Amino acid sequence: MRIYAAFVYIFLYLPIGVIALFSFNAGRHASQLQGFSTQWYGKALNNPFVMDALQTSLIVALVSATCASVFGTMAAVALQGIRGPLRTTFDLLIYVAVMIPGIVIGIATLIGLVTLFDQLNPVLAAIWPSGTPPQFSMGYGSLIAAHTLFTMALVIIIIRARLAGMDRALAEASSDLYATPMGTFRQVTLPLIFPAILAGFLLSFTFSFDDFIIAFFVAGSETTLPIYVFSSIRRGVTPEINAIGTLVLAASLILLVTAQVLLRSGRRRG
Amino acid sequence: MNKAAYAPPPSKATLGPIAELRNVSKRFGDILAADGLDLSIMSGEFLSFLGPSGCGKTTALRILAGFEAPTTGEVLLDGEIVNDLDPFRRPVNMVFQHYALFPHLTVAQNIGYGLRQRRPRPPRDEIERKVKTALEIVRLEGFEDRRIWEMSGGQQQRVALARAIVNEPKLLLLDEPMAALDRKLRKEMQIELQNIQRRLGMTFILVTHDQEEALSMSDRICIMRDGRIVQTGTPRELYDQPRNRYVAGFVGTSNFFDGVVESVAADQAQVSVKGGIVLAGRAISPVAVGQEVSVSVRPEQIRLERANAADRPGWPVTILNRIFLGEHTEYLVKHESLGEFMVLTPRQAELSDGPFNAGERLMALWEAGGALVLKQD
Numbered sequence: 062m063r064i065y066a067a068f069v070y071i072f073l074y075l076p077i078g079v080i081a082l083f084s085f086n087a088g089r090h091a092s093q094l095q096g097f098s099t100q101w102y103g104k105a106l107n108n109p110f111v112m113d114a115l116q117t118s119l120i121v122a123l124v125s126a127t128c129a130s131v132f133g134t135m136a137a138v139a140l141q142g143i144r145g146p147l148r149t150t151f152d153l154l155i156y157v158a159v160m161i162p163g164i165v166i167g168i169a170t171l172i173g174l175v176t177l178f179d180q181l182n183p184v185l186a187a188i189w190p191s192g193t194p195p196q197f198s199m200g201y202g203s204l205i206a207a208h209t210l211f212t213m214a215l216v217i218i219i220i221r222a223r224l225a226g227m228d229r230a231l232a233e234a235s236s237d238l239y240a241t242p243m244g245t246f247r248q249v250t251l252p253l254i255f256p257a258i259l260a261g262f263l264l265s266f267t268f269s270f271d272d273f274i275i276a277f278f279v280a281g282s283e284t285t286l287p288i289y290v291f292s293s294i295r296r297g298v299t300p301e302i303n304a305i306g307t308l309v310l311a312a313s314l315i316l317l318v319t320a321q322v323l324l325r326s327g328r329r330r331g
Numbered sequence: 332m333n334k335a336a337y338a339p340p341p342s343k344a345t346l347g348p349i350a351e352l353r354n355v356s357k358r359f360g361d362i363l364a365a366d367g368l369d370l371s372i373m374s375g376e377f378l379s380f381l382g383p384s385g386c387g388k389t390t391a392l393r394i395l396a397g398f399e400a401p402t403t404g405e406v407l408l409d410g411e412i413v414n415d416l417d418p419f420r421r422p423v424n425m426v427f428q429h430y431a432l433f434p435h436l437t438v439a440q441n442i443g444y445g446l447r448q449r450r451p452r453p454p455r456d457e458i459e460r461k462v463k464t465a466l467e468i469v470r471l472e473g474f475e476d477r478r479i480w481e482m483s484g485g486q487q488q489r490v491a492l493a494r495a496i497v498n499e500p501k502l503l504l505l506d507e508p509m510a511a512l513d514r515k516l517r518k519e520m521q522i523e524l525q526n527i528q529r530r531l532g533m534t535f536i537l538v539t540h541d542q543e544e545a546l547s548m549s550d551r552i553c554i555m556r557d558g559r560i561v562q563t564g565t566p567r568e569l570y571d572q573p574r575n576r577y578v579a580g581f582v583g584t585s586n587f588f589d590g591v592v593e594s595v596a597a598d599q600a601q602v603s604v605k606g607g608i609v610l611a612g613r614a615i616s617p618v619a620v621g622q623e624v625s626v627s628v629r630p631e632q633i634r635l636e637r638a639n640a641a642d643r644p645g646w647p648v649t650i651l652n653r654i655f656l657g658e659h660t661e662y663l664v665k666h667e668s669l670g671e672f673m674v675l676t677p678r679q680a681e682l683s684d685g686p687f688n689a690g691e692r693l694m695a696l697w698e699a700g701g702a703l704v705l706k707q708d
Contacts, residue, residue, distance in 0.1 A: 228429070230429060230431035233398060233418070234431035234432075234433075235444070236419045237396060237398075237423075238419075238445035239419045239449065239498075241419055249433060253435060
């Protein structure tokens, strides 16, 4: 059993390990080690295309994670006050949103937005007072919207779990001590679920930053880091790609571990 | 503890009741959790809702706090109808069963929470001063900056109490506050709670299923069952004049002999019980001939005598079991027709007559006034 488990882990993680290993390759081949060097990290960080893609990815991840955290928290808190079939329906829809494959979300968002824009743009052109009317098109907006929708479900699930573990009597006690519903949210609920919100934010950030499939469909003319990596692979793999991959992996791992630590500490204290 | 020596301080606002329930009912789906509650709560009194779990006592408390709105009926605070007044607008505070202290705040921040919600907000030094006084009242001086999870269960309970009394509420509601404490601590807290209540002259309303707790602390007790108030009265009234068998069984212990009323003269009734025996007793509420009733005799009302005095009416019994309780000895005895019942004998009586042993045959007797004829329901 142990040997079997060991093989599973080797199978899962060996390719990742190899990628990290070859990012330190002194030679320019991705399959032949020729000594240790960090030159590819320097190359990657000095590549203007990489830095551009990185900037796009960071902006999209930051904005969508912020939106997902804010709206997700609001939704989770509001759902807490609902009972019955409406609640069940929402719960179901949230889990469905997490389970739907990225490719489906990507295609659906693309078709949905393109159809919407085709309807809206003529209307906008008609009512625009003077000059060239702005056009809705795929880009930052669609990327952020698609990522927010996808990651918001995650945030809701995380915060709902935290709220469910919170003693209902705490909100009642606050209300009994003359705090208005808004006061109770600000002084009791929010501080107690804050670790979960932060964890949700970090997870959302990671998911958005790492996402390729949805971004591929809705990015329009923008290039995120995963899209850049994908397109440069077609021109041949150099250790530069490995270096980017390793950096992204390290950053993601740090964020995920931080999120886990936050969720744990929140549970212990609450 | 001398109840008679305690007079509630006069209320500044009104001389009437500080809170009232008028025919209050609460329905949750198919369940009628409160059914036509009528109650006047006097300023400065210590009132308990006593009953088994599910009897509606917590619902009554939550209606007073404002967490539940009554389905029908009226809730009055200081003479005003407050049915739809939000809990955060009511001058009422609650000590929750599991305290519900805010884990992210210190002890002082927890206690000052209610004061900080006031608009206009009181000055910082006033809040600090009141928090300090509240901590002194519950004897937790110097614990201001502690975290909640650093406190023991008993200390947490004191913090919860301080957090409520610091607001000087019109009503202080306590929802089984002692349930989570061990027995010794519970006794201490009961005495302390009573002292605090008298010192502050605040109106306390306690919910409990522990009859001993209710009897020892309350000025008045409200016995509840199935969402209804069965009887409200001082502990002594409930003990001496229970309205029915349920109350007599819930307040203290008693022996019950079920039977049918044979004749009634004024408040004296003759009841025919098992084996053709007729027991006499005083009817607390009117009973009719033919009605099914219980004759209740408290264990301490029954005397055991070794001398077989033929001229005294008594019941020959055999001792089945003896439990030595220090000041008293509890005997389980058996009469061939009446069945088994309990007798509580004071130590004084045993000194003259000597302890009775299991298997011994004796006479059990009680004064006519010691037996009560009670309705079954």
